[in-house]
Amino acid sequence: MNKNQTNIEKLESALGRLENKxxxxxxxxxxxxxxxxxxxxxxxxxxxxxxxxxxxxxxLVEDNTYTGVQNWLTEEYLKxxxxxxxxxxxxIMVDDVIVVPEHYSNVLPQLTNVKSVKVILVxxxxxxxxxxxxxxxxxDYGFDKAITTTEESKKYILEYFPESLxxxxxxxxxxxxxxxxxxxxxFVAISCRDxxxxxxxxxxxxxxxxxxxxxxxxxMVQMTYSEFSDALKECMVSVWVDDESxxxxxxxxxxxxxxxxxxxxxxxxxxxxxxxxxxxxxINKLVDILATYIxxxxxxxxxxxxxxxxxKSTVIPYTKENHNSKTLSxxxxxxxxxxxxxxxxxxxxxxxxxx
Amino acid sequence: MKxxxxxxxxxxxxEDDIIMLKNAVDSVEDFHNDVKLSIVSPKKxxxxxxxxxxxxxxEINIIENTTxxxxxxxxxxxGIEKCDTEWFSILEMDDExxxxxxxxxxxxxxxxxxxxxxxPIVKDINVEGSFLSFTxxxxxxxxxxxxxxxLDNEVLLEYQNYQTSGGLYRTEVIKENGSxxxxxxxxxxxxxxxxxxxxxxxxxxxPKIGYQHVNFRENSLFWSYKNDDKIKLDEDxxxxxxxxxKKEFFFKNKREILYTKA
Numbered sequence: 110m111n112k113n114q115t116n117i118e119k120l121e122s123a124l125g126r127l128e129n130k131x132x133x134x135x136x137x138x139x140x141x142x143x144x145x146x147x148x149x150x151x152x153x154x155x156x157x158x159x160x161x162x163x164x165x166x167x168x169l170v171e172d173n174t175y176t177g178v179q180n181w182l183t184e185e186y187l188k189x190x191x192x193x194x195x196x197x198x199x200x201i202m203v204d205d206v207i208v209v210p211e212h213y214s215n216v217l218p219q220l221t222n223v224k225s226v227k228v229i230l231v232x233x234x235x236x237x238x239x240x241x242x243x244x245x246x247x248x249d250y251g252f253d254k255a256i257t258t259t260e261e262s263k264k265y266i267l268e269y270f271p272e273s274l275x276x277x278x279x280x281x282x283x284x285x286x287x288x289x290x291x292x293x294x295x296f297v298a299i300s301c302r303d304x305x306x307x308x309x310x311x312x313x314x315x316x317x318x319x320x321x322x323x324x325x326x327x328x329m330v331q332m333t334y335s336e337f338s339d340a341l342k343e344c345m346v347s348v349w350v351d352d353e354s355x356x357x358x359x360x361x362x363x364x365x366x367x368x369x370x371x372x373x374x375x376x377x378x379x380x381x382x383x384x385x386x387x388x389x390x391x392i393n394k395l396v397d398i399l400a401t402y403i404x405x406x407x408x409x410x411x412x413x414x415x416x417x418x419x420x421k422s423t424v425i426p427y428t429k430e431n432h433n434s435k436t437l438s439x440x441x442x443x444x445x446x447x448x449x450x451x452x453x454x455x456x457x458x459x460x461x462x463x464x
Numbered sequence: 465m466k467x468x469x470x471x472x473x474x475x476x477x478x479e480d481d482i483i484m485l486k487n488a489v490d491s492v493e494d495f496h497n498d499v500k501l502s503i504v505s506p507k508k509x510x511x512x513x514x515x516x517x518x519x520x521x522x523e524i525n526i527i528e529n530t531t532x533x534x535x536x537x538x539x540x541x542x543g544i545e546k547c548d549t550e551w552f553s554i555l556e557m558d559d560e561x562x563x564x565x566x567x568x569x570x571x572x573x574x575x576x577x578x579x580x581x582x583x584p585i586v587k588d589i590n591v592e593g594s595f596l597s598f599t600x601x602x603x604x605x606x607x608x609x610x611x612x613x614x615l616d617n618e619v620l621l622e623y624q625n626y627q628t629s630g631g632l633y634r635t636e637v638i639k640e641n642g643s644x645x646x647x648x649x650x651x652x653x654x655x656x657x658x659x660x661x662x663x664x665x666x667x668x669x670x671p672k673i674g675y676q677h678v679n680f681r682e683n684s685l686f687w688s689y690k691n692d693d694k695i696k697l698d699e700d701x702x703x704x705x706x707x708x709x710k711k712e713f714f715f716k717n718k719r720e721i722l723y724t725k726a
Contacts, residue, residue: 407673
């Protein structure tokens with residue numbers, strides 16, 4: 110059998126797998142070591158909706174020491190098959206898709222010769238260059254497609270990787286985030302990327318407002334997804350400091366629970382940011398804003414209807430339905446383009462054979 | 465139907481008292497659709513109280529105290545005895561409810577059916593109206609009580625500073641467990657809370673500033689305990705009444721107490 114015939118057979122087989130949805134969509138995922146992470150949940154959400162719609166989506170991890178998500182996500186996510194690069198010796202085919210998160214840019218050189226559809230997933234744009242070789246581009250390794258979560262991030266990507274085809278799939282805010290029907294408690298949900306800032310804010314607050322030392326700060330870590338939403342919804346206010354955030358899941362989850370947010374505006378302003386929270390560029394003002402809000406709350410001052418409406422309307426686009434339909438549409442399009450290119454290549458090879 | 469009675473004990477009515485009384489009654493006016501006001505006063509003050517025409521919105525009932533005991537606790541106890549609503553609250557003449565009081569305590573009473581006493585956060589101010597501190601807030605401090613938000617007997621044995629005025633009480637439960645003991649000086653409200661929590665009555669904090677209390681107003685009962693030579697309590701006596709409260713809460717009714725200096 111000559112080389113052309115071998116290639117024809119390979120392409121026909123790939124085409125068959127694509128048509129039967131046997132081609133694999135790999136989502137490279139890092140191990141959170143049992144710590145809940147919105148970015149990893151978003152990966153699992155994309156994989157899950159694809160699997161539920163007949164695609165062969167799998168979670169790809171480094172090795173079998175991967176701890177998984179069973180301790181913080183619900184059972185439905187465990188339907189997803191997890192395969193490891195080292196232990197399962199996987200072979201990524203031309204009809205497969207591999208999605209690599211931005212902070213895994215160091216593996217791109219190893220994937221240069223992989224012929225599958227190659228997609229970079231950008232959830233934290235500040236991480237793009239963390240492990241990418243200086244001066245190199247994703248396309249140097251055949252990654253010419255990107256998925257990100259916001260318009261702002263898409264603009265940024267196109268500025269530095271103009272050759273990329275960039276899709277936006279915003280994460281969704283789960284239906285478990287609803288306002289509580291019980292009285293709100295004097296708790297503050299706090300989410301800071303930097304633990305030093307977390308401690309500093311609480312200490313400053315208690316020292317500057319000793320009459321409020323009885324207010325509880327709820328550290329929103331080490332909780333399952335449902336514990337997290339239950340804990341969040343009974344708080345009177347949230348505090349959010351995450352300069353590196355691109356999307357900002359936590360404040361949206363708060364808003365969906367009807368919990369107002371006191372927050373520092375991140376380095377890149379999320380698309381949804383508006384007069385829907387108590388935002389500041391100056392981190393030194395956070396404690397005073399928080400105390401003012403709490404004292405007003407204790408006196409029974411309610412948020413204005415305008416702010417409440419803004420909070421509600423902010424989260425409207427981030428539904429599971431929108432996320433799912435966007436995910437299916439983007440991956441459907443990636444697969445369809447790949448199907449067409451395989452068909453074209455096959456036709457060309459067959460013509461060469463005839464000649 | 466109005467299911468809350470506000471008990472407002474009055475034992476004298478001089479010029480300053482009248483101003484304070486009017487302010488106190490004004491703070492209840494916003495709640496006129498949901499509460500009725502019972503002013504408990506010595507018989508001799510009834511005409512004067514009627515003449516004051518304190519409110520045209522509120523349903524006001526004047527309970528005449530025909531006994532010789534017209535101190536704060538006796539007046540409140542009489543009010544409780546005559547109370548025919550599901551709930552009652554106590555308003556001191558020199559204090560005020562805040563606008564949020566009714567909404568806040570009603571929301572908690574509606575949601576926590578197994579709780580019989582709700583204590584709002586009290587804002588303590590001085591006579592000039594400046595903020596001094598909060599009271600009752602500590603039940604919400606993390607790790608302070610066994611269940612965050614609920615006052616318990618163990619904590620009370622260590623910390624005495626809770627304010628019963630402004631609280632919302634289920635009338636039947638207080639009648640069953642007994643009201644204030646009028647022979648306890650200084651610690652009558654502390655003893656009541658100890659007794660209630662000891663008897664398994666749930667006492668919950670409402671995390672809203674529902675009541676404003678003037679601390680150590682001249683001639684007020686607690687000011688007198690500190691400054692009036694006639695009834696001033698020294699350190700030993702303060703300790704005695706605290707210790708007595710910790711012994712007496714096991715009993716529903718008052719018992720004879722004899723204070724002797726050590």
